Amino acid sequence: TFPGVVALDGINLRFKAGEVHAIIGENGAGKSTLMNILSGVYAPDSGSEVRYKGSRVEFRSTADAAKCQIAMIHQENSLVKHLTVYENIYLGHFIKKGAFIDKRAMRESAAELLKKMHIDWIKPGTLVNDLSASEQQLVEIAKALSRDPETIIFDEPTASLTVRESQILMDIIRELRDRNVAIVFISHHLEELFEIADVISVLRDGQYIGTYDIREIDIPRLISLMVGRELKSNVPGKTxxxxxxxxxxxxxxxxxxxxxxxxxxxxxxxxxxxxxxxxxxxxxxxxxxxxxxxxxxxxxxxxxxxxxxxxxxxxxxxxxxxxxxxxxxxxxxxxxxxxxxxxxxxxxxxxxxxxxxxxxxxxxxxxxxxxxxxxxxxxxxxxxxxxxxxxxxxxxxxxxxxxxxxxxxxxxxxxxxxxxxxxxxxxxxxxxxxxxxxxxxxxxxxxxxxxxxxxxxxxxxxxxxxxxxxxxxxxxxxxxxxxxxxxxxxxxxxxx
CATH class of the missing domain: 3.40.50.300 (P-loop containing nucleotide triphosphate hydrolases)
Structure with a gap:
């Protein structure tokens, strides 16, 4: 709850390993608030609970969520612009040699990660400020993957990506799913959800509407569930x-x-x-x-x-x-x-x-x-x-x-x-x-x-x-x- 607003009201959801679970809803439906609770940014109101692998957990910070190997990639990146790519990727969990930060090891490890993601045109030593907005988003994703998470939350990950980069991300997500990682995927681009999601949950005005098998629903039905009304087509025919x-x-x-x-x-x-x-x-x-x-x-x-x-x-x-x-x-x-x-x-x-x-x-x-x-x-x-x-x-x-x-x-x-x-x-x-x-x-x-x-x-x-x-x-x-x-x-x- 925020001042004057109930952002979430009685939401019950389950996310499974090896599954891409999409979350959709209008702006203000509560999607980002829910994900911020799951990643430790916000604490839920009293009486709410989060369970991880069957046990009740309480995330008071993102560090608590990270201990459970939960990572979140926000829509608007949180990179430090004056640091290099590799420094951003390992910020908060530097590779050390004894008591000292091992920059060489971090640079080499970052290069290997970027290559594995098929984005090795981004060089580890490049300043983040010199990258395009879409390249910065890819670095944000690499930063999350560097922690080897068991659950990854993607909040509008393709919003600033080119078509080619979006396809690279889809391939990465498929690979993560095959490795039994749980994927939570928020997007306003409904077409891409049908390309990558296994199930899809709909929120509206902070409330849970339902969860559906992606093979058993279509876009018009999803839009109707999302907004609670029928929308006029935004692509008129040219008469x-x-x-x-x-x-x-x-x-x-x-x-x-x-x-x-x-x-x-x-x-x-x-x-x-x-x-x-x-x-x-x-x-x-x-x-x-x-x-x-x-x-x-x-x-x-x-x-x-x-x-x-x-x-x-x-x-x-x-x-x-x-x-x-x-x-x-x-x-x-x-x-x-x-x-x-x-x-x-x-x-x-x-x-x-x-x-x-x-x-x-x-x-x-x-x-x-x-x-x-x-x-x-x-x-x-x-x-x-x-x-x-x-x-x-x-x-x-x-x-x-x-x-x-x-x-x-x-x-x-x-x-x-x-x-x-x-x-x-x-x-x-x-x-x-x-x-x-x-x-x-x-x-x-x-x-x-x-x-x-x-x-x-x-x-x-x-x-x-x-x-x-x-x-x-x-x-x-x-x-x-x-x-x-x-x-x-x-x-x-x-x-x-």
């Missing part, structure tokens, strides 16, 4: 009427234009035009340069070349603050590092970009205005929270994301950059985010949308630009949208 309506809603007024944008090694000669009320999608594989392009537009990074026009006037943003002052807002892919203020309240997070506008008399912020602004966006975006003053880190990922969207909307942007807005969010919360994005476009806000989920781009975008290795490889009107064509452009097998 002639729909194509006409989508095209008709696109206004001719150009709000933002980028010409010949360049960033050495990341972005090469990119041009795009964004219209009033348009959702312009950006597709591409990991490393295609989409995020780097948007960071140049928003002032995080200074491009080496190119010109940006806002409402027909040339602009140059040296900092994000300058971009915000001109009516641009950006939602970063990395909620944890570049988004939420984890130690602060939901209210503070929503208001943090608009405090100058919330002043009362004199230089001080008006408390009533603060509360009114936060409650307005909590209500408008349906942020599920006991009240505005709870710490934002206690909310589910989907509700954190909606609060961050509220933060950006509080500055009244005319251009909104959304980088993977539904990353790590369940299907129910995704539909709510989709509705918000469509409503914003209807209100005349122009949106640059980056997403690795092609159905999402196809559902939301008026037009799609595809990038490959820093260049634009394809441009598509709504009537031309097809996943196969987007993938051809994204992989570089076909270009315009």
């Amino acid at each position: 002639a009427e729909m194509i006409w309506k989508r095209s008709a809603t696109l206004q001719n007024e150009v709000v933002l234009e980028a010409r010949d944008f360049c960033l050495p090694g990341k972005v090469e000669h990119v041009d795009f035009v964004l219209h009033r009320g348009e959702i312009l999608g950006f597709a591409g594989l990991v490393g295609a340069g989409r995020t780097e392009l948007m960071e140049c537009v928003f002032g995080y990074t200074r491009p080496s070349g190119g010109t940006l026009y806002l409402n027909g006037r040339e602009v140059r943003f040296h900092t994000p603050k300058e971009a915000v002052a001109q009516g641009l807002g950006m939602l970063s892919e990395d909620r944890k590092s570049n988004g939420i203020l984890g130690l602060h309240s939901v209210q503070d997070n929503i208001n943090s970009a608009s405090w100058p506008k919330l002043r009362g008399r004199g230089p001080f912020v008006s408390k009533p205005a603060e509360k009114r602004n936060a409650l307005d966006f909590i209500h408008k975006l349906n942020v599920k929270t006991p009240n505005a003053n709870v710490r934002i880190s206690t909310l589910s990922g989907g509700n954190q994301q909606k609060a961050l969207i509220g933060r950006i909307l509080s500055i009244k942007p005319q251009v909104l950059i959304l980088d993977e807005p539904t990353h790590g969010i369940d299907v129910g919360a995704k539909q709510e985010i989709y509705d918000i994005i469509n409503q914003l476009a209807d209100e005349g806000i122009s949106i640059l949308l980056i997403s690795s989920e092609l159905p999402e781009l196809i559902t939301l975008s008026h037009r799609i630009i595809v990038m490959h290795e820093g260049r634009i490889s394809g441009r598509m009107e709504f009537s031309e949208f097809a996943q196969e064509q987007i993938l051809s452009y994204a992989s570089g097998t076909e270009t315009i």
Whole structure:
């Protein structure tokens, strides 16, 4: 139980050796809370109990869980960025030679582990800060495996992985299952569960709904069990009427234009035009340069070349603050590092970009205005929270994301950059985010949308630009949208 919230209520589950047990549910269903109890991060309320190999155990810390050879791989990694790969893998259980840490042995052991995982392109001596987000996730997995656990909990392990890396992980999990390791697997990607899971349990609003043999259930039934209602399809069929309506809603007024944008090694000669009320999608594989392009537009990074026009006037943003002052807002892919203020309240997070506008008399912020602004966006975006003053880190990922969207909307942007807005969010919360994005476009806000989920781009975008290795490889009107064509452009097998 958390302040004002019962996160779990009477959950009874069993996890078996040599079995992949998937756990699904909407954001806020209690999945991560349950796993944090099993891994020693949280202690359950009195009257609850955890049994391991038939005996009652009490985990007061992650160290207690580790003694029972239980390891958890969190969705957001906990690596120390200024340490090397091998130092992170053995952090907390260093290999020693006498009283001293044996760095050579750790480096060699890490190299052997990475080779066994088929990810030996990651070198043990590399600083973690120099790795991509997906490579860091693989190191997090290696760190857990280095303890030779009997039970491994994976919390959204593929969220930041490429297709190839996800397949490597699936092979690792199959090998662990064959070695009689118990696997607990949380994912919002239902398709991958049917590839790897043996059984699947559903949680909803902190309660246990049921456990099912993966061979005896399908995705529509799972979604219905998860959300307690039927969801409308998020991949509409492209009828002639729909194509006409989508095209008709696109206004001719150009709000933002980028010409010949360049960033050495990341972005090469990119041009795009964004219209009033348009959702312009950006597709591409990991490393295609989409995020780097948007960071140049928003002032995080200074491009080496190119010109940006806002409402027909040339602009140059040296900092994000300058971009915000001109009516641009950006939602970063990395909620944890570049988004939420984890130690602060939901209210503070929503208001943090608009405090100058919330002043009362004199230089001080008006408390009533603060509360009114936060409650307005909590209500408008349906942020599920006991009240505005709870710490934002206690909310589910989907509700954190909606609060961050509220933060950006509080500055009244005319251009909104959304980088993977539904990353790590369940299907129910995704539909709510989709509705918000469509409503914003209807209100005349122009949106640059980056997403690795092609159905999402196809559902939301008026037009799609595809990038490959820093260049634009394809441009598509709504009537031309097809996943196969987007993938051809994204992989570089076909270009315009």
